[in-house]
Amino acid sequence: MESFGSFRRKFAPWDDPAAKPYIRFENVTKTFGDFTAVNDLSLDVFNREFFALLGASGCGKSTLLRMLAGFEEPTSGRILLDGQDLRGIPPYRRPVNMMFQSYALFPHMTVEGNIAFGLKQDGMAKSEIDARVGEMLKLVKLEQFAKRKPHQLSGGQRQRVALARAVAKRPKVLLLDEPLGALDKKLREETQFELMDLQYKLGLTFMVVTHDQEEAMTMADRIAVMDHGRIMQVATPAEVYEAPASKFVADFIGNVNLLEGAVEKAGSGEVEIAAATQGLTIRADTSKALSSGQNVWFAIRPEKIRIGREKPVDASFNAVEGELWDIAYFGDMTVFHVRLDNGDLIKASSLNAVRKVENPLTYDDRVWVSFDTDAGLVLTA
Amino acid sequence: MNTTWSRFNIASVVLGFAFLYLPIVLLVIYSFNESRLVTVWAGFSTKWYFALFNNRGLMDAAWVTARVGVLSASIATVLGTLAAIALTRYTRFRGRLLFSGMIYAPLVMPEVITGLSLLLLFVAVNFDRGFWTVTLAHITFSMCFVAVVVQSRLVTFDRSLEEAAMDLGAPPVTTFFKITLPVILPAVISGWMLAFTLSLDDLVIASFTSGPGATTLPMKIYSQVRLGVTPEINAICTILIAIVATGVIIASLINKRREVQRIRDEQAAFRI
Amino acid sequence: MQKLITAIAGRLVIVVPYLWLLLFFLVPFFIVLKISFSEVAMAIPAYQPAFDLSQGLAANFEKLKKLSLDNYQWLLDDALYFKAYVSSLTIAAVSTVLTLLVGYPLAYGMARAPSTLRPTLLMLVILPFWTSFLIRVYAWIGILKPEGLLNQFLMWAHVIDTPLTILNTNTAVFIGIVYSYLPFMVLPIYASLEKMDYSLIEAAQDLGCPSFTAFWKITFPLSIPGVVAGCFLVFIPAVGEFVIPDLLGGSQTLMIGKTLWSEFFSNRDWPVSSAVAVVLLVILIVPIVLFQRAQARAQESGK
Structure with a gap:
């Protein structure tokens, strides 16, 4: 359990x-x-x-x-x-x-x-x-x-x-x-x-x-x-x-990014999804029985997405580049809206754990968003 | 509306109220006139008031009116309150349209029609006309006014108060007497006052439905007015106006004091 | 047991007032209707019961067959009745317009009064409504009669030389109706003006509208529901008015309430007075229904 x-x-x-x-x-x-x-x-x-x-x-x-x-x-x-x-x-x-x-x-x-x-x-x-x-x-x-x-x-x-x-x-x-x-x-x-x-x-x-x-x-x-x-x-x-x-x-509960896609490879405990967002391949852990070609949604909460200027080491999956479109500063945390090249928006949030940040992210920066295989959930309905 | 009060506004209010009150004020002043000629001022006197108390017929009529008024207002209040509850709480029952029609129609019905139709009913069933027929007639038309007054209060009544009482174990009848009635009581009381005043005022319906030995005060006044204006009538009218004005003013003062107290209480609650 | 009590109480709430109104409001109307169709002779002497259940249904059914339209024919034949109906409607309509002319500025002035003063003004408008109608009409006799206070005042002020004849004319009836029904006109208009948002006027002025135009284009249209309600509340009862034309009007003042009264009390002709009542009711049904509709619409939009 x-x-x-x-x-x-x-x-x-x-x-x-x-x-x-x-x-x-x-x-x-x-x-x-x-x-x-x-x-x-x-x-x-x-x-x-x-x-x-x-x-x-x-x-x-x-x-x-x-x-x-x-x-x-x-x-x-x-x-x-x-x-x-x-x-x-x-x-x-x-x-x-x-x-x-x-x-x-x-x-x-x-x-x-x-x-x-x-x-x-x-x-x-x-x-x-x-x-x-x-x-x-x-x-x-x-x-x-x-x-x-x-x-x-x-x-x-x-x-x-x-x-x-x-x-x-x-x-x-x-x-x-x-x-x-x-x-x-x-x-x-x-x-x-x-x-x-x-x-x-x-x-x-x-x-x-x-x-x-x-x-x-x-x-x-x-x-x-x-x-x-x-x-x-x-x-x-x-x-x-x-x-x-x-x-x-x-x-309904909290903030979420819902990414639509089709199942590419369904394996035991893992799935690979070709997201509708171009160039993004999602690899996620799942216990659901899925078949190849099936339409699914990948739900991921903003706080489980990393954001940064550097390209991740392995950007072949669970990573996509975009432009920093909007920043909402809440004090305890900051929510970033990243606009992907096809116009989709992805929300990523980060905790403001330190008071001072050197070279903070700002509007129009080119940034990478990435996440782990257990960060989100594959939904079929 | 929060705004400036222009000279035109003030003038129309002053003139409007002068129009409303001047005739009554003049009537009151001339009731203290020494002269029998109502329109010629001949000095201050209260003799017409004393004359009233020796006028047997007038006193009898006043007594009849008072009894009819209290009895009809009380019964009309009960019936009117029931009708108001039926109208607000039972949105669907057979004949509801007819029911609401019968509540609203008497409000605008010409009195001559109401009076005539009730008289014909009493004659049809061979009911001796007198005190009771006047009372029944007054109950019938004033219960509709009570129903409208109480209904307007019930519409704004917070139903969750009743639900809360039932939720806490009070059956509907208990809920009505312990929660609903105390909360709407001010409206019920003003309904009673309205019914009483309507009964006190009524000339036309009483003239149709009354019989020998049950002459009401308005009937008495009317028959004397037809013979001409006399200082005695001015005097009795003044007394009636004084009674009603005192009642209304006391009621509004009580309301105002309660309102002031409520505001003070609320402010006190927020200081703590 | 508790459930039974609840069920019975729930029934009584409807049944008691319902039966009361059926017996004392609806049934009397049918009796009026029935008598209006009966022969004149039948109801004279005046105390003969109009129908008698002891005669059995058949006998009453026989009577039904004898229903006659004579009384209505009579109303049509005698021009007096027709004139009385027309004159009642005319007098009521003229009085309604006059009441509006007096009442609107008063209501408008009240609505624009300082908010601390408004409850007092409102009470002052309602107060006369509580005092006897008869007394208020009576008060005007002393003012309007030839040697009355109005003439005394006007002659003292050298406005006129000979007393005006006002009492026992239609003018006195107009004054009486305007005076007696003024609160009915003022209250609904005041209610609609009082809840109006004054920033609407400010917005109109801000957009370049002069005060008077702002009144006609903004304030007045928004107060129309109040005006309509007020006019109905004055017009409908004024048509059937008896006391005012009887005390203030003259012999040439024809109003149907007065006609019905004298037909009943002086001529003791019950069938004809019943027919007069039925026709009056038929005439009034149109404005009553219009009024109820206007009220229902106002309630809908108020929600």
Whole structure:
């Protein structure tokens, strides 16, 4: 088993064939009139997993979440939670709670009142409610704001009230709809870690919907990349980035160069591709079974491409010359756009590991870009 | 629009408001006139106000109007709120087009038609005309106004509040009473006030649907106005204007204070 | 159990107001329609029930056959009715134009007022709407009558020597309608002007357009939805107006609301007054439908 990137914790029930899924979507389809929001989708999520649904707006990720919460019923297929079929169970009877994108804090109730609302619905004793509310306020560090109304809180505080309210009932699954969407960038980064911490502490299953790939990559154990109501890939963040299943996923997550070409020689574990870009021969490691003449794409991330003025020692493969067309300086790194002689652009990035560079690359320089045989991925779809 | 206020603009606003308010101001001033001749000023007096309280017929009519107003406004508020919910929440049900038509039509329907048709209904079913028929008629047309006021609030209502309540375990009916109703309450209250004022004002529909013993204040005023302008009518009109103006001004002051408080709270939240 | 309650409550929300409106709004119309087709004699004496379910369906069906168009024939034959309809429409149309002329500058002035002043001005426009319609019309009697305040003022100012006759003329009716319906005109126009982006005017001026031309080419076209809504809101109720022509108008002021009223209360001719109502409704259906369409379109573009 190859492994990609660094991982946070030893937690991979999806690799264990004996593990029972906690949430199970079975061939779920949801249509609104002519529009198919979710299309014959199957998915397993495991207990205590931090799972992210990632996709552009309208890809069906929110619909999936709302079906689990009970606000929508699947048109066909079924959803199981901890072995129980959820069909026909109204939202107020489901052991899941949701944190809304708008937070949906009740404006006429105090912070305490908001957090206690769900507990009161369960008919919990007053003393117990008070204890639980206190515990929740402590958890989100809002003890001194208990008596305030939502409009008397800042955006970050409202977000934490919404979170406390949703976890107060100890749901089997916590659903988070764009939980950080309304926060500014700095606060968002801090809150990401707080959420991960909280999930670990409470031992709950989190299912988060987001369109922000950085957010999904940072927080989630696994990510499902969605498009047009279908799941394109389910994998850990590192796998999604380093081993995308398709052109769509490769292009959707991060930056990528997609080079089209035809298979020249297919061997065991290696392939040689004649790229559409003239004069470029690609040699890449692959475990895919490919046949000669087959049309393929070679996906390679910019940071895995070397760039320099000198011609590589062996320029017969995985190397091509071009003109430096554009430079985007980001501080921590620089992205170079190299224009090949046929007009194609290749992006290469390099880390600015030292402060001073002698004779830096500049516009119109003739440069060579090159990469190793294990730097990219051959994709057939 | 952020702009300069030109002399022309100021003039049109001043003249416009003079036109709107001068007749009412004159009416109020002449209610304090000593002379029986309404248009000749003969000194300040409050005698017409005292005369009012000895006018048995007028007092009875005022009492009828107050009862009709409170009762019809309250029932109309309940029905109108239900109708508003039906219109905003149930986008598809059989006969929805007819339903929305029946909500909007009374808003522009000439009162003579509404009054005549209701009267013919009461006669057709042999219902004795009086207090109850006026009340029923007032409920019918003012519930449509309430529905429109509440509906405009419901349209901007954040549905995720209700979803959040249900998600936290509150069944729909509980959700309505604990979340939806408290949030839209200001609109419901202004709907009630509108319904009450409409009932207080109505002459035409009441004239058609009323019967012996249920003369409302506008009917009484109307029958006296036909006989000529008298200081007593000026006095009762002044009292009515004062009641309504006080109500509206208090309501807007409360609103304004709440708004100021809200802004102050929000600023406080961001200082922390 | 909970589900059952929810389902019942969900039904009630629609069914209760629906039934109420069917019973007290729609059914009465059919009764008006039916009576407008019945014989004059049938409804006199006035308290005889117009139809009786105890007679059974067959008897009522018999009655249906007797439907007559006599009352409508009567409306056609007597020029008075035709004149009243035409005159109602004319008076309403003239008043609507006058209200627009008074209301537009007021709304425009309000929209350009300093933003701190605008809520107060808005409240001042709405306030008269809350005070009794009857009282506001009544207030004009004291002003307009021959020995009234307007004539006193004009004679004191030596503008005129002999009192003008305004009360009990169509002029008084115009004044009354403009006055009473002014808020209905001002509010929609103000709403459309207030949300207008003033930088549009600045852009027009920047592109070389003088202020007055900028008003005609930019401001006014953008306020047209408000103007249209305001005109309908004044015109439609003004056609069927009763109180204003009755109190301010004279014997020569013909308006259909007044005709219906006297037909009903003085002549006690229910079938004819029902026919008058039906025709009035038919006339008003066109502007009402146009108004609803304009509103729907405004809502669409507002989204």
